[in-house]
Amino acid sequence: MVPVVQLYARDVPELPFPWAMDVLQVVWCPLIHDDEVGSALPKVYWRNEQTVAAGRVLPEPPVPYECDEDFMPRPCTVTPTRVVEFPHGDLPVDLAQALSQRFDEIEEALGFSYYEMATTVQSKVGGYPGWLQEPDWPDCRCGRRMDHLLSITATEPVEGCWSPLDEQEPGSSDPGPGTTTDPTVVDAIGHGMDMGDLGGMYLFVCSACPDMPYAHRYDC
Ligand SMILES: [Zn+2]
Numbered sequence: 350m351v352p353v354v355q356l357y358a359r360d361v362p363e364l365p366f367p368w369a370m371d372v373l374q375v376v377w378c379p380l381i382h383d384d385e386v387g388s389a390l391p392k393v394y395w396r397n398e399q400t401v402a403a404g405r406v407l408p409e410p411p412v413p414y415e416c417d418e419d420f421m422p423r424p425c426t427v428t429p430t431r432v433v434e435f436p437h438g439d440l441p442v443d444l445a446q447a448l449s450q451r452f453d454e455i456e457e458a459l460g461f462s463y464y465e466m467a468t469t470v471q472s473k474v475g476g477y478p479g480w481l482q483e484p485d486w487p488d489c490r491c492g493r494r495m496d497h498l499l500s501i502t503a504t505e506p507v508e509g510c511w512s513p514l515d516e517q518e519p520g521s522s523d524p525g526p527g528t529t530t531d532p533t534v535v536d537a538i539g540h541g542m543d544m545g546d547l548g549g550m551y552l553f554v555c556s557a558c559p560d561m562p563y564a565h566r567y568d569c
């Protein structure tokens with residue numbers, strides 16, 4: 350297992366946590382698995398920061414005996430840009446039809462279609478999965494459709510419709526599409542994973558069940 354992302358409740362107030370937990374850790378086995386998903390195999394841990402700090406912490410993360418380079422993240426930090434997302438693949442058909450004229454107006458005014466802009470294809474917490482294939486939401490054992498917890502996508506940091514502010518030319522204040530990425534930073538930041546054919550790992554959780562079961566989807 351290799352560490353993929355660690356988030357504190359204080360940094361991401363929207364994240365759901367089980368009772369008494371305040372650290373979210375995602376690790377995965379960095380091999381392609383011969384299951385129906387066919388990707389690295391993630392595992393989610395909810396922890397308590399005080400308990401973790403009081404215990405023994407390894408000075409260096411363990412290096413796997415073997416791995417698929419596409420799913421082996423390099424160490425990096427998270428500097429989030431907050432954006433509002435709207436569904437694209439998840440937009441109900443009748444609503445998409447009702448709004449089609451407004452979508453045409455958006456495209457004419459901005460040069461990007463609604464579907465290119467509604468959902469970021471970036472590593473993120475919350476929002477909608479940036480489905481490249483048909484939406485495939487997992488159901489919880491309680492019968493409820495799970496919620497999108499977070500996505501790790503290969504398009505970090507230079508590709509995709511959106512560029513977070515810290516990746517842009519100095520002085521930029523717009524995280525929207527069409528902004529210019531600063532070439533001096535793109536190679537130096539981000540997790541550096543191609544994740545197969547520039548895919549994404551989406552994690553889902555049921556926050557209605559006390560133990561907060563989770564599931565994953567790999568999309569490319
Ligand atoms: Zn494995």
Ligand SMILES: [Zn+2]
Nearest residue numbers: 489491555558
């Ligand atoms: Zn549930």
